[in-house]
């Protein structure tokens with residue numbers, strides 16, 4: 001089947017998949033959830049098609065990060081790199097005030113699903129910003145979201161080139177309060193894609209900061225989370 005036909009099929013099924021995704025979210029929110037079950041749902045949420053929510057993360061690594069983030073009781077979280085909304089799902093359950101998630105891809109009809117991620121009792125608001133994190137005008141839009149309160153946790157998981165990840169760190173770290181956290185995904189050296197170059201920046205940054213690593217297995221290909229305590 002051509003990509004065009006597949007896309008038409010996805011569009012035709014969208015209203016059903018949308019309704020199913022909201023039903024699943026309501027079911028998920030119907031009872032209090034432990035952090036582990038929030039992370040599991042983020043890795044593969046039971047929704048499909050244009051409303052598929054998932055995250056390509058190593059379970060033990062993202063759980064360790066989620067625990068570290070939960071421990072600082074974050075009010076505000078900033079994420080660069082939304083993709084299928086998996087990690088956004090976790091942050092929306094941890095932040096008590098606001099999560100801003102950014103992606104160069106337009107979330108389109110998925111946006112209302114993202115906004116519905118926080119559990120019903122939460123005051124957390126999800127804001128999705130569509131644009132290139134490296135553009136000055138986009139950075140100003142992000143900064144405007146945090147004029148009254150700083151970011152407690154910044155997750156950098158967008159552009160994985162060495163220059164790209166370095167730019168995201170240098171251009172957004174000023175938003176994070178002292179005592180806050182900054183994490184990077186894919187800090188392992190061995191990567192399937194040559195454009196995954198986070199390791200090279202992380203190797204330079206690590207000796208200069210209060211760093212920690214969550215790595216499932218030292219020989220794994222890909223993944224690995226680097227954490228900076230600001």
Ligand SMILES: C[S@@+](CC[C@H](N)C(=O)[O-])C[C@H]1O[C@@H](n2cnc3c(N)ncnc32)[C@H](O)[C@@H]1O
Pocket residue numbers: 054055056057080081082083084085086087088102103104105131132133134157158159160
């Ligand atoms: C690895 S995915 C993010 C995965 C997501 N954090 C998760 O684990 O559920 C990387 C995302 O970053 C986005 N991205 C890449 N370069 C970007 C840029 N310069 N600005 C904003 N988003 C970017 C891509 O479109 C992609 O959706």
